[in-house]
Amino acid sequence: MGKIEQNKEIKRRAILAAAQEIFLSEGYVLSSMDKIAAQARMTKQTVYRYFPTKIDLFQATLRHMGESLDDSFLTHLKKTNTRDALTGFARDFIGFHLSDNHIATFRLLVAESVKAPEIVSIFHAVGPDDTHEKLAAFFSERLDVKDTETTIKLWLGMLLSLRSGVLMGREKPGQCQIDEHARKATDFLLAAIT
Template sequence: MASDSTSPRRSLDDARQRRLLDAALTVFMRYGYRKTSMDEVARAAQVSRQGLYLHFATKEELFRATLQHTVESSLAAATAALGDSSLRLEARLVRAFDETTGRYVGMMGAGASDLAEVGGELVGPLIARYEGLFLDAVAKVLRASGLVAAYKATGLTARQLADTLHATARGLKYSSTNREAFVAGMTVAVRAMCAPLEEVA
């Protein structure tokens, strides 16, 4: 007999909840926390208001679950990209930063300026913890690639290199007009950082 976690019913419920959370993210990113209503999320997810409330009793609960789902999904996709040994280091890094940052370029609406403030209040260190896990994974890949050894004379660590790419990604998130522009900018930054590997080769 199938366990609860692998039953068709559980898979259906999980898929429905993911759809709700993806829709909620789009609405929160467009309108911000305070201006988003449960009705708008229900419409975006194509469910009834009552159907939404069956999953989430309050907007605060929905927001927390949306952030949790978003950071977990991004981290999983980025980690998979970093571990894809069929790709060159540059491509793995660009894809990983695209998964954590680039995918959100252009999603932020004019009314969403309260998200960072409300996010800090409602989920505390959640985002910082996931960012730390992601940057640890980037640093591990940089060490394994031999890039840190190429930078040995400069005294730079793998984590410092990862943090530099992260800062670049955050800057590009706000200055890029679309996701393609973000990827192009990150490609230049990653290529410049990885240049010492080409010299060694």
């Protein structure tokens, strides 16, 4: 990559970092290209050169955030012991969904979806999530589950129940609470399907 391309990439990343901060702190509707440009210490024209509209910038910001998120919870599904695989997945899946960026993004989507419904579609379209697909294969192959869709919805719902309190302003659970919740939800799942 040449010097010009490096400088362009540096500016692009600075704009995305500024946009992430502004979108997550002020919301999509109240965010403006002016505020984002000021946060990035650039002119508004420079921001528009990289991202022609606010919606384009929002989409790029979500992609940028997705690149930095850790979805290593899926690697647990490769473990040979089924209980260990599911418990490891559950623990890291809960942790992922309790991360500061995830909570802030989720709050943004809920709070702003009435005024700017397009942001929810953009969020879902930004990156393919193969979590359901991998879980369906796991449940089908390892546990001979026929209705994988319902099983996945119910189990992930149990796992994500800790997030509800955090979204409402409660303190995040500690790692011991997360571990215990992951274990109990997994034990409940396995007792129901085996």
